[in-house]
Amino acid sequence: MGVFTARAGVFTTRAGAVTGRPAPRDPGVTVLRGIPYAAPPFGADRFRSPRPAASWDGVRDCAVFGPVAPQSAELPGSPVWSPGDEDILSLNIWTPGGSGDALPVLVWIHGGAYVFGSSAQPDFDGTVLAGRGLVVVTLNHRLGFEGFGHVPTTGDAEPCPDNRGLLDQIAALRWVRYDIAAFGGDPARVTVAGQSSGATSVACLMAMEEARGLFRRAVLHSAVNACATPESAARTTAEVAAAAGVPATYDGLVSASPKALVDASDQVAEHYRSDPGSGPRHYDPAIYGPVAGVAGLPLDPLTAHAAGTGREVDLMVCHTGEEYWLLDAVGSCAKVTTEEQLAVFASDHRLPRSLLDAYRALMPGACVNERYLAVYGDMLFGEYSSRLAESHARAGGRAYLSRFVRQRGGRGERVRAWHCADIPFAFGTVDDESVHFLLGGPPGAADRDLARRMTQAWADFAATGDPGWPQVASGGAVRIWDTRPEGTRGRWDAFRSPWRAAGLPLLAP
Template identity: 45%
Template sequence: MTRRGQFRGRAVDAGVDAFLGIRYAEPPFGARRFAAPVPVDDAGDCREFGPIAPQSARLPGAPVWRPGDEDVLTLNVWTPSTSDGPWPVLFYVHGGAYTFGSSAQPDYDGTALARAGLVVVTCNYRLGFEGFGHVAGHPDNRGLLDQRAALRWVRDNIEAFGGDPDNVTVGGQSAGAGSALFLAAWEPVRRVIAHSVPNRVYTPGFARRVAEWIDTATPGSAVASADALAAAQRTGPLGYDPVLFGPVADALPPLAPDVDALLCHTDVEYALFDAVGTFRPPADLREFGREWGIPDHVVAAYEHFEDAPVRLAGDFVFAEPTTRIAEAHGRAFLARFTRPPAWHTADVPFSFGNLDGAGQEEGFSLIGGPAGDDERALSRRMLRAWVDFCTTGDPGWTGVRHWGDEVAARREPWRGVDLSAPVDHPVQPVS
């Protein structure tokens, strides 16, 4: 057992201490349900992850939500135990379509990064309707407000764990990457790591249409009715990928030019959703493009691919938006993750150094199978790049990087295509 002030954590290896399940805000239920988070100054026994936010997902190696679990606004800290620092801080937000996931997933274990010289903080936040649904008289984007409260906790408390409050990097992947952009626009941070940023923000009108079909009586009924509504989306744009929740905003915020930035996307993002069955491939590629607002000439450029819908959707939602954010920033570092299967989230275990916790024991591997020597060498390079970037603003990449003609050809049709419009799709009723 280790002690940092009044926080009681545990040693997870010879060089790293972990403090898990630290409360940063009051439980957001009862009279506080659908309200902004109420910060709390808490301490005590911090050796186990806290309960996760209401959701129906059952993810490999992660806890599940059960009705009655309410103390869901907690965070976790991994810190080097070899000295008092100050160490650079990585505040990392988990992904999951703003609807599922938690900081207790094995992929987000911060031990390897802390061993390499970072203080790593992850947090739980409200998801789905609890975090992003429209409720009259209550704030939108409550999940983002939770993250902001957790980040402020870091600013006020991380020095006790050896972290440098003046050297904080906000990071995330997918929904976590979109969240990181909002946090960097709201709070003073030095750096941003954003992998696979989705071009998904939602209009107030869309949020109101979704809310019409949500049973808000209890957190459990809200989850169940949201699941039923997602399953009912069989026509229109939501018929292919029924993601109903996310930030209500006009657009993703740009990165400030004085904030260091490291961005990445994978080569075939939507291959993951195709593999797990959440993406419903279209029968007609041209019709699919029109419903999603993708011009015909862009669709035509993908028709020769055997997996054309998967590649088109992945580039539209993740790859092209992430690349444009890097280009608009002007001096951002940008990477493409191409190691097969190179699908959405495959890069995360490599960056965290958690290849053995990437779901293999559950029969589905994020990285496509067991890790060998080549995978471990790649993971060491990617983890080191994150540590160096969080420390200095430079991931340490050297030499000429050229992605080749195939990448240029895939990007060329997108030139001049507007990707910034918020989601305002029709919502099919539950029958």
């Protein structure tokens, strides 16, 4: 990334001066990409807590996104990781203002099962939200083994903390605390938002003492019910180390290149994917997640929320009505096509037969795979997200709950209200071609209106703590996001009753 001496549109941070460009979609918004918030987490700093970024002279030209974290994914419209890319701890800013404006700030944490994704995905473009008066920040953090793998340390060695990806997010929030005012942001009005693994990351941050006071509000879209235990994290390390051909020790793991650990992680996941007898991981082999029950994160998010941890943070939660259909459409989860396979799935996840019977009654005419997708999606995302909001409210926090149910007909199979489909609406990026698979084609007028309403709710919540509907604790109805008039709430609410009777298992990757 270059350093030059032009003075127009310059913002001054503690590490040095930066400049960006007018946003292509709105010249009234300035976008700055690839600002380092911490040092590259490699070399002597690999597997360690994030270190401060080095300062620079002159004005840093922040025109392009920074490198993404080590991963094997190649996402449409997004940069890919190349071995040797190390300066991965960077953030991006969209701002309609400048120093002294004190605008509300929205910090976005991407999803991707803790192993893929980046802040450079086109659907995370912050231009529309910045046009509504927010300073928008998106960030990269360590993923996979680099970010969430357990690394044993012994003797006098500097410890390698668990949850390094979460510690990166905290470092980014500290950067926001001290530097966002230069871009027109108010450090006292920071909202942290995320989707899927990014949403659960935010829920973890609410439970972490190190993050206390760094944000005032939180937005969770489709939080995922998956936190590792110390024991399961240690088992994953042993499996990944064996696949990489190194000892499961600090010296062994640090001797393996980032690419070697990415490849080994993929091999471990593929083993579970191809073995129907391998238990819960067979159905969706996401092998990493935040490690709960360790220093820094003593409790899993749902338990922490129920205990009132983070109750001072205002919370807005959304989930989609048909979460798991996306995973089925892209071929990333196992097929379950017989009643016998469904019974094994239920046994693997400690689900009672009564729950399967309830879904059969609620979905007359549905095939086995559709019932499986409905149960799995609610267990992993929908019911878990709803309980986070309700637990937060019962413990004395302000919480709002919503559900995205927009569907679309068309050629072939119907496009459902599936995982990730709500995010382009919340960012106002529905016209970007890269998201048309999620939407079922280019958006219509009703889609653009839905996006306008959702972006406004985000902006209002970030600014005031009120997205525009009653809180959970006051008995307020779940806000339904749809292109049609509200009238489908009862259908979706019916699927919550079986979980109240059966209980919700907490999953460990």
